Amino acid sequence: MQIWRRTFATSVARFGFNPTPNSRPALLRCAQILQSSKKEGPCSLEDQEVKVNGFIRSVRKQKRFAFAEISDGSTVEPLQAILKPSQAVDLSTGAAVEISGVWKACPPGKEQTHELQTTDVTIVGESDPETFPIQKKYQSTDFLRQIPHLRIRTPFQSLLARFRSECLFQLGNVFHSYPNGGFTQVQPPIITSSDCEGAGETFTLLPRGAVTSSSPETDHFFRAPKYLTVSSQLHLEAYAAELGNVWTLTPVFRAEKSDTPRHLSEFYMLEAEANFMDDLDSLTGLVEHILRDLTRRLYDHPVGQEILSAKRTGESGQESNSDQPALDLRQRWTALMDGPKWHRITYTEAIEKLQRAVTEDGASFEHPPTWEGGLQTEHEKYIVEVLHQGSPVFVTNYPKAIKPFYMAPSQVGQNNSTPGETVACFDLLLPEVSEVAGGSLREHRLPNIIQNMREYGLIKERTSTDPDTPAPSQPLYPHLSPTEDLGHLQWYADLRRWGSAPHGGFGLGFDRFLGYLSGVSSVRDVVSFPRYFGRADC
Numbered sequence: 001m002q003i004w005r006r007t008f009a010t011s012v013a014r015f016g017f018n019p020t021p022n023s024r025p026a027l028l029r030c031a032q033i034l035q036s037s038k039k040e041g042p043c044s045l046e047d048q049e050v051k052v053n054g055f056i057r058s059v060r061k062q063k064r065f066a067f068a069e070i071s072d073g074s075t076v077e078p079l080q081a082i083l084k085p086s087q088a089v090d091l092s093t094g095a096a097v098e099i100s101g102v103w104k105a106c107p108p109g110k111e112q113t114h115e116l117q118t119t120d121v122t123i124v125g126e127s128d129p130e131t132f133p134i135q136k137k138y139q140s141t142d143f144l145r146q147i148p149h150l151r152i153r154t155p156f157q158s159l160l161a162r163f164r165s166e167c168l169f170q171l172g173n174v175f176h177s178y179p180n181g182g183f184t185q186v187q188p189p190i191i192t193s194s195d196c197e198g199a200g201e202t203f204t205l206l207p208r209g210a211v212t213s214s215s216p217e218t219d220h221f222f223r224a225p226k227y228l229t230v231s232s233q234l235h236l237e238a239y240a241a242e243l244g245n246v247w248t249l250t251p252v253f254r255a256e257k258s259d260t261p262r263h264l265s266e267f268y269m270l271e272a273e274a275n276f277m278d279d280l281d282s283l284t285g286l287v288e289h290i291l292r293d294l295t296r297r298l299y300d301h302p303v304g305q306e307i308l309s310a311k312r313t314g315e316s317g318q319e320s321n322s323d324q325p326a327l328d329l330r331q332r333w334t335a336l337m338d339g340p341k342w343h344r345i346t347y348t349e350a351i352e353k354l355q356r357a358v359t360e361d362g363a364s365f366e367h368p369p370t371w372e373g374g375l376q377t378e379h380e381k382y383i384v385e386v387l388h389q390g391s392p393v394f395v396t397n398y399p400k401a402i403k404p405f406y407m408a409p410s411q412v413g414q415n416n417s418t419p420g421e422t423v424a425c426f427d428l429l430l431p432e433v434s435e436v437a438g439g440s441l442r443e444h445r446l447p448n449i450i451q452n453m454r455e456y457g458l459i460k461e462r463t464s465t466d467p468d469t470p471a472p473s474q475p476l477y478p479h480l481s482p483t484e485d486l487g488h489l490q491w492y493a494d495l496r497r498w499g500s501a502p503h504g505g506f507g508l509g510f511d512r513f514l515g516y517l518s519g520v521s522s523v524r525d526v527v528s529f530p531r532y533f534g535r536a537d538c
């Protein structure tokens with residue numbers, strides 16, 4: 001029978017291996033070391049000397065031994081090091097250390113199977129435990145939000161950053177391996193001339209000097225006002241006209257004063273555009289395929305499993321490792337990956353059902369649902385949570401009047417039973433986060449897009465620089481009157497002028513989707529450095 005004793009070896013021979021003189025311990029990440037102990041069969045690192053560069057998450061000093069939890073940002077699970085009291089004297093929570101030792105099996109019955117028997121520890125960055133704000137105890141989300149630069153050092157925030165990283169990597173694979181030919185990843189500009197959605201929620205870009213000077217040169221660094229992009233869609237359409245299928249993941253900026261857990265002023269939008277696409281089912285099918293495939297790939301990766309089982313530090317009510325949230329998350333993921341085809345419902349049907357819910361089922365809404373009024377968040381929640389029992393649902397064919405100018409009309413038959421004109425678009429609703437993606441077929445015909453621009457007030461009056469010149473008699477552009485000017489959107493009309501095919505695309509709120517997958521209810525906690533009305537701290 002083996003006798004387990006926590007002793008420190010005094011010679012390398014007692015560790016059971018013979019290093020060559022001057023050989024250095026292998027520098028490994030905590031994840032690699034911990035993983036080696038979880039594999040079936042004997043642990044490949046057992047009794048080997050290893051080194052870790054990390055920081056002290058916590059330290060317990062006892063009479064005969066000290067125990068330190070070491071983290072290095074590679075896994076949510078800490079690596080336990082056992083030290084002699086003399087080695088641990090100066091160790092404190094938050095300190096950066098280089099630590100080496102022998103990876104030893106623990107006595108049975110311990111939480112961990114192995115621990116690091118420390119041979120050498122060097123403090124490379126001290127941390128005063130009295131003032132270090134991240135303590136190993138429950139800390140409220142509000143408190144952690146005040147210190148985003150240090151919040152990232154909590155296990156769950158660190159895990160979220162790794163999860164995001166894996167999503168980015170897998171997204172490349174998802175688009176690359178799309179069944180009917182991959183999508184090309186492109187990088188559209190962040191500085192743009194137009195407000196794509198037409199909602200006027202842009203941030204204007206000014207050079208620093210322009211804020212104080214009134215010189216027109218500095219006012220218009222680019223000769224005309226420019227904005228931070230609200231969506232890459234218009235540029236994606238330009239790429240798609242040549243490349244066929246394209247995608248991008250870029251930051252977008254919206255100057256909305258919404259103070260909700262669903263909105264940020266700077267967020268990442270995943271956008272894709274497919275050329276030669278002429279029906280809405282193909283577009284919703286594309287979105288469904290991408291999100292199912294992405295979820296599946298994440299599920300198959302260790303970081304996905306960590307997300308499904310990790311303790312949520314700092315999240316209220318989840319400070320203990322309750323099984324319930326993990327269970328719900330698994331169901332959420334399974335519904336995305338393996339559930340039946342997601343529901344599709346037209347906007348008009350959705351409004352009828354909401355109205356019936358009020359009259360027949362006693363549902364009540366702050367904003368009574370009307371066809372002209374669009375869907376409020378409370379309506380979206382009801383549609384997904386009550387009418388579709390929490391499964392994803394595409395709401396399609398919204399009224400033209402409440403959607404942007406670039407959307408194509410609904411397909412034949414759609415408008416027969418609706419109170420007004422509708423467009424071939426969708427919003428994808430998920431439980432808790434509600435709208436997570438939106439997209440449409442695009443109006444690809446030149447006369448029609450110009451007419452839409454006219455109706456939406458996007459065509460400018462043509463101005464003459466010389467007041468003595470008679471009014472122009474020739475139009476500047478096909479389908480315009482002589483007094484009209486497409487201004488900064490002429491390039492967008494050009495896309496329809498030459499070789500324009502039916503096409504469509506979508507945009508997905510990437511941070512919202514990550515929040516949905518990771519069970520984090522506020523996007524302010526999904527993003528490491530959130531920016532929202534009144535806050536852009538560091």
Ligand SMILES: NC(=O)C[C@H](N)C(=O)O
Pocket residue numbers: 196197230231232233271272438439440505506507508
């Ligand atoms: N690419 C897209 O269809 C996204 C759309 N422009 C939006 O901002 O919602």
